[in-house]
Amino acid sequence: MTRLFSDKPLHALLAFAITVLAIGYVITLGYEPRNVAKSLASGVSGKLDGIWERGPTDPIINLQDELLPLNIPGPLDAWGGSRQHTITLLFKAARGKYKLKLEFYDCHESQPPLLGIKLNDGQPYDHQMKPGKGAPPPYGIVNGVLTFEIPVEITSEKNRLTITGVKGSWAAFASLSVYDYKYNPAKSLFSLLSKRNHAAIVFCLLILSLGIFLSAEGSFKNSIVNMTLLTTTILVSFIICEAIFRFYLNIKPEHRIIRATSPDEKNENPEGAGYTPATMIDISADPDLAYVLKPNLRGFFAGHPLKTNSFGMRGDEVPVEKPANTLRILGLGDSVLFGWGLKYEDSVMPVLAREIHDKLGVNTETLNTSVPSYNTYTEVKVYQKLGRKFKPDIVVLLLVGNDFGFPSSMVEPVRPFSLKKSYIVEQLRRFIIPYVSDSSSEEEDIVNRNTWERMKRLTGGEKEKRRQWLEEIERYYAKMAGKDSVAASLRDWAEMLREDGAKGILLYYPSSLVLNDPASYEQIPGTSENINDFIKQAGKQYGLNPIDMTPTIEAYLKSTGKASQKETLWLNEGDAHPKEIGAEMMAEEVVKVIIEKHLYKH
Numbered sequence: 013m014t015r016l017f018s019d020k021p022l023h024a025l026l027a028f029a030i031t032v033l034a035i036g037y038v039i040t041l042g043y044e045p046r047n048v049a050k051s052l053a054s055g056v057s058g059k060l061d062g063i064w065e066r067g068p069t070d071p072i073i074n075l076q077d078e079l080l081p082l083n084i085p086g087p088l089d090a091w092g093g094s095r096q097h098t099i100t101l102l103f104k105a106a107r108g109k110y111k112l113k114l115e116f117y118d119c120h121e122s123q124p125p126l127l128g129i130k131l132n133d134g135q136p137y138d139h140q141m142k143p144g145k146g147a148p149p150p151y152g153i154v155n156g157v158l159t160f161e162i163p164v165e166i167t168s169e170k171n172r173l174t175i176t177g178v179k180g181s182w183a184a185f186a187s188l189s190v191y192d193y194k195y196n197p198a199k200s201l202f203s204l205l206s207k208r209n210h211a212a213i214v215f216c217l218l219i220l221s222l223g224i225f226l227s228a229e230g231s232f233k234n235s236i237v238n239m240t241l242l243t244t245t246i247l248v249s250f251i252i253c254e255a256i257f258r259f260y261l262n263i264k265p266e267h268r269i270i271r272a273t274s275p276d277e278k279n280e281n282p283e284g285a286g287y288t289p290a291t292m293i294d295i296s297a298d299p300d301l302a303y304v305l306k307p308n309l310r311g312f313f314a315g316h317p318l319k320t321n322s323f324g325m326r327g328d329e330v331p332v333e334k335p336a337n338t339l340r341i342l343g344l345g346d347s348v349l350f351g352w353g354l355k356y357e358d359s360v361m362p363v364l365a366r367e368i369h370d371k372l373g374v375n376t377e378t379l380n381t382s383v384p385s386y387n388t389y390t391e392v393k394v395y396q397k398l399g400r401k402f403k404p405d406i407v408v409l410l411l412v413g414n415d416f417g418f419p420s421s422m423v424e425p426v427r428p429f430s431l432k433k434s435y436i437v438e439q440l441r442r443f444i445i446p447y448v449s450d451s452s453s454e455e456e457d458i459v460n461r462n463t464w465e466r467m468k469r470l471t472g473g474e475k476e477k478r479r480q481w482l483e484e485i486e487r488y489y490a491k492m493a494g495k496d497s498v499a500a501s502l503r504d505w506a507e508m509l510r511e512d513g514a515k516g517i518l519l520y521y522p523s524s525l526v527l528n529d530p531a532s533y534e535q536i537p538g539t540s541e542n543i544n545d546f547i548k549q550a551g552k553q554y555g556l557n558p559i560d561m562t563p564t565i566e567a568y569l570k571s572t573g574k575a576s577q578k579e580t581l582w583l584n585e586g587d588a589h590p591k592e593i594g595a596e597m598m599a600e601e602v603v604k605v606i607i608e609k610h611l612y613k614h
Contacts, residue, residue: 027225034217036221041210042200044450045191048110049103049171053080053117053185064092075103080185081147082117086125086177101173105190109165112173113189116158118179121146128176128185131164141183149310150286154186164190205441206451250436257436261426268297270423272457285311287318289384294324295423295455299489300393302422303470314353323398326356326380334403338375338610339368342399344391345410347384348521352589360410363599371603374612379404385420389492392501392614400512406611407509408517408602411498413534413543418486422459423527425488459485492548495536499550506554515611516556518601520547523588525562525577527569532576533562557609559601568597 042411051073064085071081072497076545085092111127119125124141163527173190179181204211219239226450227235261268271294271431295305305324322407334340341359343349351359362380369374379402381394391409411425422458435487445451459482491497502518520543534543544560565577574580581594590598592609606612 013070019523023224024228027221030195030217030221030224034214034221034558037210037217038200038204038214039195041203042195043193043195044196044199044448046194046449047189047191048105049075050189050191051075051078052100052187053082063451064089064097070098070100070475072100072102075101075188075298080188082185083149083182084125084127084175084177086120086123086181087179087479088120088123088181092177092182096176096178098174098176101175101188103171103173103190104165104169106169107166108192110190110192111161111193112164112482113158113161113187114159115154115188116141116144116177117149117151117153117184117186118155120159123181123591125180125183128174128178128592129162130174130176131166132168133519134165137162138178140367144183147469148451149184151184151186152286152288152291158183158593166190173292179572180418196448198444201451202441202444202448202451205437211353250434252459254434254436255428257439258426258428261435262428265299265372265426268426268609269439269442269454270295270297272445272451273453285309287311287313289420293383293421295458297423298397299423300423301390301397302419303383313614316353316355319356324381324383325352326359326382327362327378330377330379330402332401335377337377339372339406340377340379340402340404341365341368341406341408342379342395342402342404343382343410344395344399345382345408346386346391346412346415347382348412349408349410350382350384350588351595352384353587354589354595358592358595359436360595360598360602361408363595364408364602367599367603370614371607373586382410387417387419387492388415388498389501390419391415396508401509403512404514404551406515406517406606407505408519409502409505410519410521411519411522411543411547411596416494416498418489418536422485422489424459424485494545495539495541498546502550502556504556506556509586510555513607516546517559517605517611518551518556519559519561519598519602520544521561521590521594521598522565523577525565527566527575557605557611559605561598561601564597566599568593 064083073080081099085097087094088098098425112131119141121143124143127135127139127141129139130136139160141160141164144155144158204214219242222242223239226238287309292306292309293301294306305320305326307322307324308318309318309320319328320324320326323330340359341364351358353363356362359380361380365376365378368374379399381391381399383390383394386394388409388411395407395409442454445454506516522534522543524532524534535541536543536546544562547558547560550556565581568573569577569580572580578585578588581590583589585590
């Protein structure tokens with residue numbers, strides 16, 4: 013080292029300077045927002061919202077302990093007293109310069125409010141909001157167009173922030189935060205793993221520094237050779253590790269990180285949230301399940317309360333061990349058995365429990381493992397991986413027409429030879445996200461029915477590229493779809509039921525029957541075979557108890573004088589999910605089979 017500095021000190025100094033530059037660049041990547049105060053708003057109307065109508069007192073809220081009210085009315089809102097309202101927010105923070113960030117679910121579509129914002133005794137700030145969509149609660153998605161930030165300076169430990177609806181109509185809060193920036197080493201690493209240009213800059217600077225340093229001892233030519241050899245060794249070693257890691261993820265898919273969430277988003281199931289089919293599920297690394305219903309949800313879905321237990325089943329918590337003197341019935345299905353658009357107590361499984369108790373005098377417990385857009389293959393895998401542990405006496409599997417297709421979402425498979433991304437980098441990045449507060453949620457590319465629809469609208473080379481990608485997904489999940497897949501799944505299910513000493517009921521619910529029109533009978537896709545006939549054959553072949561709801565629905569149509577299922581049983585004009593009466597009819601038919609076939613004996 014002494015000789016280096018005496019012979020070619022400039023080389024060593026230059027190498028040192030470049031190394032410092034690389035380190036400094038990495039440090040600059042590590043600054044992230046730090047919340048000193050933050051509060052969320054419920055996605056549904058809460059206890060504070062009625063205060064606008066009850067009198068002149070406006071709410072005072074402690075940001076550390078309380079939720080924001082969902083709405084702040086404007087002077088144009090009669091329901092708010094047709095006057096200005098002010099929300100006062102109290103919080104503690106150290107003195108310094110910060111930013112105030114406000115996010116909103118929505119606001120009035122033609123009369124967006126002018127908000128007046130004031131911190132302590134500082135200068136007031138007026139913000140004119142952009143028009144929203146004017147949608148009513150419950151809400152589930154933040155409208156990014158309405159988000160805004162303003163700089164604030166805090167001069168006191170105890171602070172008082174006021175927000176006033178000065179002009180216009182209402183706005184619906186999503187969150188409020190006061191933040192500054194801090195250095196986080198995890199953020200530096202996350203940035204290097206997230207952006208290739210960051211990693212490339214740092215890598216090139218370090219290689220350049222090493223090359224200059226080595227040139228102090230030898231010729232420039234030798235330095236180039238050494239740098240090339242080192243770079244090649246690093247790249248080849250990484251490629252070998254990447255190949256081994258991809259093989260590992262294929263044989264151990266449960267160890268793959270599919271979805272990563274930042275700390276600010278970890279509480280993504282706040283009490284009273286409004287959920288969509290996308291936000292109430294978790295993507296699963298297990299390709300047999302694709303996705304599962306999130307556990308412990310407490311909110312709203314499709315206009316009704318949504319509650320799930322710790323096993324991700326809709327309904328109350330249930331013990332694994334079956335209670336004594338109790339008939340336990342487990343349901344396997346998709347959105348129909350799940351109870352889409354219905355209160356849970358009006359869906360098939362709870363109605364079934366009440367019907368059996370009334371007619372047989374038996375204490376009955378029903379478990380509902382149904383998840384919207386599951387298909388038969390997935391439902392049988394749910395029984396194999398979850399349902400069997402509850403040792404049900406009877407299992408009801410609901411079959412509908414789209415069960416012969418793919419489930420609504422599928423995880424992109426690990427591609428052994430893809431050059432588009434590194435799975436090592438991807439998994440490291442997702443592992444680090446929980447330690448980086450301003451990182452966004454990210455997930456593996458999810459293939460769903462909407463993806464296919466978007467692909468149809470693409471043109472040129474982009475469409476062809478997308479089509480090839482989707483065809484690869486289809487081949488990967490081919491075992492899930494088609495008549496043979498459904499038949500094999502029912503066969504496997506029947507075998508498990510025999511091993512478990514349980515009885516199986518195969519319940520078929522059509523969706524678009526028209527009275528006296530055989531053409532309205534659903535056919536298995538790609539064949540001329542009616543699903544009605546398939547159900548009967550499968551029941552006989554596999555020792556299941558088939559129930560075809562077609563005759564029951566046709567009899568109901570005759571009794572009501574209506575011609576079609578759409579007129580009488582659909583939730584609404586555009587939604588084929590059954591109303592309460594449809595759930596009742598299914599439950600009644602299941603009870604009949606249980607009694608007639610003596611599927612349960614005291």
